Amino acid sequence: MSQAIRFGVLGCGRIVRRGFIPGIAATPGASLQAIASRRPGVARDWADEHDVPRAWDSYEELIADPDVDAVYVPATGDEHARWTIAAAQAGKHVLCEKPLARTVAEAEQMIAACNEAGVILQEAFMWRQHPRAQKTLELLQEGAIGSLRIILASFSFDLPRTDWRLQPEKGGGAMWDLGCYGVDASRFITEDEPVAVHAHARWWETGVDMTMQIALSFPGDIVANIDCSFEAPFRCHAELVGDAGRIVLPDAFQPGEESVILLQRSTQRGAPLEEIPVPPANQYACQVAAFCESIAAGRRLAPAEDGLANMRVLERVLADAHRNRDR
Missing domain, CATH: 3.30.360.10 (Dihydrodipicolinate Reductase; domain 2)
Structure with missing residues (x-):
């Protein structure tokens, strides 16, 4: 890829600190551009700690950020569909934590929204x-x-x-x-x-x-x-x-x-x-690199999981x- 994929993260949970941030730091074709938290000040603290350029106090602001190409959704399971669909409608690719949704019906809505927007949706089975x-x-x-x-x-x-x-x-x-x-x-x-x-x-x-x-x-x-x-x-x-x-x-x-x-x-x-x-x-890092390759290819590449069959x-x-x- 000629340009790194710029990621935004919706939340400051354990998996973000333990897995995603070190993974993206080890991936040449990716950068962490923004992080959001609905807890006031938390995103700013994390951004300062991890040298992230932008911090937002709402998920909506991060999704609207024109300098974010893809979002990582580590939120609780009941929020996967909401934020995946919102990100897709904003033209962002989505790497969503497992399980993809709470129900097959929710997963189908997420996939339909991403397909309609022409963005990649991948379930995070790293x-x-x-x-x-x-x-x-x-x-x-x-x-x-x-x-x-x-x-x-x-x-x-x-x-x-x-x-x-x-x-x-x-x-x-x-x-x-x-x-x-x-x-x-x-x-x-x-x-x-x-x-x-x-x-x-x-x-x-x-x-x-x-x-x-x-x-x-x-x-x-x-x-x-x-x-x-x-x-x-x-x-x-x-x-x-x-x-x-x-x-x-x-x-x-x-x-x-x-x-x-x-x-x-x-x-x-x-x-x-x-x-x-x-x-x-x-x-x-393997997961982030593979996701970036799928974005560059314009389609989800094996062995990535779309999540629907597993759901x-x-x-x-x-x-x-x-x-x-x-x-």
Whole structure:
């Protein structure tokens, strides 16, 4: 690209400081032009801390900024549709945090608005752009573990009980926040959509799922077992099991700068796991770079996720969990 994509950020949350700002700083084709917060003075403090040229005390002002080409939406789930649509109508490309929306209907409205405006909408599943994800697909396609049979994915941590993610009206729940990764990974790995969905949950007093078990069946008799929880120790693990071996992905959705793939090329008990090297990478920088490439191309480039297909599966998962709750 001849000119860097100028980003604006709608909010000053944890993921912005921990992930997006370092990621964009490490991306030559991008710059952080503006940041907004609805808490008076907060955006200015962050802008000073991170050398951001502009600070706004409202999201509307940032979206109207003519020197912003794209916005990053890290807001609570109930605000994704509102600000994505507003940004699209202002001609801004949108990188939106996962899950894309609270419902399939909201996601469809967001996508329609972006298509009508001719802007790119990408869901922020940053792990997809990390080189380990592509290397994993290559190993599967090479038959390193034979024919894929089972996908296992676990993601959990102990969430403070005052967190907004326990509020259903904001799109809270372990499935929306954590289970979405396992569902997305299963679809990414199989390069297909599930033909059957089953789910069971333990529910919190607010009405959201606190812990959930998800079972997906894919074409080719591939099964995925996914668990997620807000009331368990930190776990972030994925394993792909074939009829001739297995692949283990430690820190599956949060790989550090240095990450590995563990490969067992045997079904024998005690067979060694070899380490497959992966180029060092910041997954947030990978995500920003890929998004900028999509903007330059005028279309979303693989392996970026548009979010709608994943939303359709997640909505089915939640519906099945509610049906099983009432039995």
